[in-house]
Amino acid sequence: MAGKEIAIIIVFYVTCGVVVISALIAVFARSVINAAFALFFTLCGMAGFYFLLSADFLAIVQIVVYAGGILVLLLFGILLTHRTLEELGIEKRTTYIAGTIAGLAFYLILIFIIAQGLWHQIPPKPMAPTTATIGRLLLTKYLLPFEISSVTLLAALIGSAYLVRRKEGK
Amino acid sequence: MTVGLIHYLIVAAILFVLGLIAIISRRNAVGVLIGVELVLNAANLNFVAFSRYAERGIEGQIFVIFIILLAACEVAVALAIVINLFANLGAIDVDRAGRMKR
Numbered sequence: 001m002a003g004k005e006i007a008i009i010i011v012f013y014v015t016c017g018v019v020v021i022s023a024l025i026a027v028f029a030r031s032v033i034n035a036a037f038a039l040f041f042t043l044c045g046m047a048g049f050y051f052l053l054s055a056d057f058l059a060i061v062q063i064v065v066y067a068g069g070i071l072v073l074l075l076f077g078i079l080l081t082h083r084t085l086e087e088l089g090i091e092k093r094t095t096y097i098a099g100t101i102a103g104l105a106f107y108l109i110l111i112f113i114i115a116q117g118l119w120h121q122i123p124p125k126p127m128a129p130t131t132a133t134i135g136r137l138l139l140t141k142y143l144l145p146f147e148i149s150s151v152t153l154l155a156a157l158i159g160s161a162y163l164v165r166r167k168e169g170k
Numbered sequence: 171m172t173v174g175l176i177h178y179l180i181v182a183a184i185l186f187v188l189g190l191i192a193i194i195s196r197r198n199a200v201g202v203l204i205g206v207e208l209v210l211n212a213a214n215l216n217f218v219a220f221s222r223y224a225e226r227g228i229e230g231q232i233f234v235i236f237i238i239l240l241a242a243c244e245v246a247v248a249l250a251i252v253i254n255l256f257a258n259l260g261a262i263d264v265d266r267a268g269r270m271k272r
Binding site (some may be wrong): 005008009012016020023024026027032034035039042043046049050052053054055057058061062065066069070073074076077078080081095096098099100102103104106107110111114119120121122124130133134137138142143146149152153156157158159161163164 | 172173174175176177178179180181183184185186187189190191192194195198199200202203204205207208211214215218219221222223224225228229230231232234235236238239240241242243244245246247249250251252253254256262
């Protein structure tokens with residue numbers, strides 16, 4: 001086995017560990033603040049997976065948009081919805097039993113399906129930059145979804161600004 | 171043994187199930203949103219893995235770009251709703267959100 005493959009395997013399992021453990025913390029932490037910070041490591045680990053899958057552009061987008069934008073938005077949401085520092089993000093005791101049982105059952109079904117499936121695999125091509133190809137496809141074949149998504153983004157931003165505006169007379 | 175498609179599918183399944191547990195069990199609305207993010211990330215990982223290991227070329231990555239964009243929209247609108255919920259109820263417990271009907 002070549003040294004490069006061993007390196008890829010090591011990197012894959014380290015990234016796996018980071019993603020799974022931080023996702024476990026994000027789901028089971030009592031404090032929502034802790035969960036949001038654990039989610040940061042999950043998202044960065046996902047960027048690592050994208051690098052391993054030779055999707056360099058997506059890895060950068062993941063870090064910039066998810067870790068830099070969406071996570072900050074979530075933290076703003078947590079900080080804006082708590083009155084005092086003491087109760088900051090601390091949830092009441094939640095019963096995870098039913099949810100965990102349902103989740104494990106679903107996980108077993110998923111693993112069964114993955115193990116059963118005859119996945120048609122091709123040997124992966126060597127890593128190449130993807131940015132030019134993605135840009136060309138977005139402006140030719142996927143031009144209409146691209147434009148629609150920009151309008152969607154505008155509508156969502158205007159809608160959320162409208163929802164949180166101060167009501168008149170208050 | 172090399173890292174193949176199956177490995178990524180299993181990691182994505184773990185992430186999806188963890189997100190599902192968060193959606194079902196959390197009572198804090200922001201915690202539910204964190205679960206939704208985990209589920210979307212699991213879907214993204216599947217798309218990228220299939221675009222690398224199947225013969226469909228790069229189009230899976232374009233799907234992922236649109237999913238990330240929709241996730242950003244979803245978080246913005248959902249947080250606006252959560253802040254409204256907090257202004258009306260004084261808490262963001264999703265079990266108590268049923269009172270919004272009245």
